[in-house]
Amino acid sequence: MSTLTTDVLVIGSGPAGASAALFLATHGVDHIVITKYRWTANTPRAHITNQRTVEILRDLGVEDDVLAQGTPQDLMGDTVFCTSLTGDEIGRVRTWGTHPARRADYTLASPSSNCDLPQTLLEPILIGHAAERGSRVRFDTEYLGLEQDEDGVTVTVRDRLSGHTYPIRAKYVIGADGGRSQVAKDVGLPFEGQMDLAGSMNIVFHADLSRLVEHRPSVLYWVLQPGSDIGGIGMGLVRMVRPWDEWLIVWGYDISGPPPAVDDAMATKIVHDLIGDDTIPVTIRSTSLWGNNKMYATRYRAGRVFCAGDAVHRHPPSNGLGSNTSIQDSYNLAWKLAMVLKGQAGPALLDSYDAERAPVGKQIVLRANKSIDEFGPIFEALGFTESDDPAEKIANMRARTENTPKAAEQRIALRKALELKDYEFNAHGVELGQRYSSGAVVADGTPEPEHTRDPELFYHPTTWPGARLPHCWLGRDGQKVSTHDLAGKGRFALLTGIAGQKWVAAAELAAKQLDIEIATFVIGAGREHIDLYDDWARLREVEESGCVLVRPDAHVGWRSWALPADPAGDLAAALARLLDRA
Ligand code: FDA
Structure with missing residues (x-):
């Protein structure tokens, strides 16, 4: 029997794997996804879906699905601290950018709104669109081991239905197999930190709690009940899954002892205690145990194998960063793999994945753990x-x-x-402010702009190479489009002003020389894209005759302050460096 072959094998169909599949399918890269279970996530773990993730999904054309199924920002933010849902209210925090003073920051920063979308609903959107666009998805298929050589990776997998074991040969592998990643272990990725620092249980249940929450809609209700646990503070979280009749409780347990056997009676008692009313009908859907981790990989790549998501950053749910960061890892990696596989970039482009994403992984692991301490x-x-x-x-x-x-x-x-707690619930800078430094970013010799406000709480827009492209609304055919709508789509974009018209021919030439796609946009009066409010002029940080070169992942790859003597030469040189084509 001939060996199954593919360009990229994705292991796992969680947020990291399913989004990798969607990105690869959209870029037209041949790939296979294997995943251990018969379908996607069976518990609604991740839910906070931040603006960066929604705008990435906007680029992929699935933002409408996400917003249609998600709970909107307006219902997310009246986060309550109380003794029970019927008890004494200790305090409230306006969260996820819903404070009137913060709404402007969020509205100005992105074309997309954050929302609450349980993982059980997000994953089918990702994997469904991926399959529609060409992903070959093999459920009930377990990764067993791999061997790599100079030309590729041979992965041994088991069909869990038949028990049949067979090899798949791939040019590259993405290990997106979650927090207990066997792939990361097998390829020997180096880690720092510790696993299983504390134990938590999830209890998913149905109960109509509208009466207790409709006057303070939120996705999180923190309940403080000293004495209700053994030894600890006694804090539980009642989390909205669907408004306002499906919920998930997170409750702690002592991880140094044997894992508790949580039956329906115990789960119902915990639910009733946190609600503070045992007459409310409750149907327990599921219970599960998980550990709180503080661990990150310092390298995400071993040869032809790349790991993404929880496989390389493991941390508590605080700040809601896990699934978001997993999707953002894959978004960073997919266009690079696509360009290398299509011969449009040299292999060193792939080194930038590590260089750009490992610092983000470390940052979010430490941030999420600090947020726990900040209780x-x-x-x-x-x-x-x-x-x-x-x-x-x-x-x-x-x-x-x-x-x-x-x-x-x-x-x-x-x-x-x-x-x-703003550092947990309104950390806009952590969510949007990632600035990359790697071989895939060509510096323009200017110093990194100082943060004028707290870098964790506030996003600071800049076109400094490595930063995410700032958003503002432009006009096109009488409609509003975001600068982000010009970027993405698997290709480079070059933004300039009327005085920079010559960049259009320069980009055409550079694109031809390098056999890549560069979309050019002259933004200004009387052009296809109008700077409606002059916001782009305020944000671009280059002269009207300068340009901002945007990578396929909407991060700035290079910029030029003004029109140089040889724009085609300068642009081609920057792209050649960025793409390892020099
Ligand atoms: P994930 O674990 O989701 O997926 C791993 C995949 O690999 C699965 O498809 C699995 O079947 C597959 N797999 C594993 N072993 C395999 C093998 N040997 N062979 C084949 N397949 C294999 N995040 C967030 O962004 N916002 C939030 O609000 C929250 N909230 C939250 C609440 C709670 C209670 C928890 C526990 C967690 C969160 N998270 C979160 C975190 C989020 O759930 C987590 O970061 C993501 O699921 C990670 O996605 P991955 O795809 O990396 O792994």
């Missing part, structure tokens, strides 16, 4: 750390309502502690 000041403000006795903790928490100097201090401390 500490809330516990301190509520007096939880003053005693081990649950009754005293509850009394300390209640004491904040008294008319005493100590209680007034407690209230100030609580306010500050809740404000600190």
Whole structure:
């Protein structure tokens, strides 16, 4: 029997693998996806879908599906801290950019809105469109091992239905097999950090809780119940899955002991305790256990094997970054693989995947873990750390309502502690502010622009090479289009102004020389793309005669301050460096 061959084998169909498949299919790259189970995720783990991810999916033409199925931003943000859903409300934080003062930041930064889309709904959108566009997807197919040589990788897989084991030969492999990645282990990727620092259980259930939440719609309700657990603080999370009748509770357990056997009775009791009303009918759908990790790979590539997603960054759900970052990893990798496979780029372009994404992985792992630590000041403000006795903790928490100097201090401390949670729930800079430095970015000799506001909380738009293309609305045929709508689509884009008209011919020449596609856009009065509000003129950071060269992943690859003597030569030289064609 002849060996099955393909250009790229994707292992896993979670957010990293399914999106890799969608990107490769859209770029016309021959590939196969294998995935262990019979279908996509069976529990709604990831849900916060940030603007960067939605605008990537916009590039792929599936934004409408995501927004149609997701819960909109308006219903995401009245995040509550309480003693139960029927109990005392301790405080609220406006989250996910819903504070009126933050809405402008989010609206100005991206053509796309964030939303809440459970993983159970996102994955079928990704894999469905991928299959429609040419992915060959093999469910019930398990990765067993691999061997690589100079020309390719031979992967051994098992059909879990028949038990049949067979090889697949690929030029490249993407290991997107999640937080316990066998692929990362087999190719020996180096990791820093620790796994399983704390234990959590997920309880998915149906219950109509509209009455308890409709006046404060949010995707997260944090419940503090000292004494309801063994040894810890007693904090649980009631998370909306579908408004307002499908929910997921995250509850802790002691990971140093044996894993708890969570039956329906135990799960129902936890649910009723956190709701604070045991008369509400509850149907338990599923329970599962998972570990909180603080681990990241310092290298994402071993030869022809690339890992993406949780395979290389493992962290708690805080900040909602896991699935988002996994999709963004694959978006970064896919166009590079496509161009190398089509002979449009040299192999060194693939080195930039590591260089660009590993620092992001480290950043989000540390950020998510810090966000867990930043619950500490809330516990301190509520007096939880003053005693081990649950009754005293509850009394300390209640004491904040008294008319005493100590209680007034407690209230100030609580306010500050809740404000600190902006770094978890409104970390717009972390979500959008990634600036790459690698061989696939050609510097223009200017220093990196300083962040004028907190870099984690606020996104700072810049066209500095390596940064994400700033968004603004342009006019075309009487309609509004984003600068991001000009970018992407698997090809380069060059943005210039009327005085930079000569870049069009320069780009045509460079594209011909390198056999690549460059879409050119002269933005200005009387042109196809009009700078409706002069926002592009304010954002572009180059002269009207300069240009901004945008990579297929909407990051700036190079820019020129003004029209040089030889624009075609300068552009071709920059592209040749970026694409390892020098
Ligand atoms: P993922 O684990 O999703 O997928 C791995 C894939 O590999 C699966 O398809 C599996 O079948 C396959 N596989 C594994 N072993 C295999 C083998 N040997 N052979 C073949 N296939 C194999 N993130 C976020 O962005 N926003 C959020 O709001 C949240 N919220 C959240 C809440 C909770 C409670 C949890 C536990 C997690 C989150 N996350 C999150 C994190 C998010 O779920 C996680 O980061 C992504 O699922 C990671 O996607 P991957 O595709 O990398 O792995």
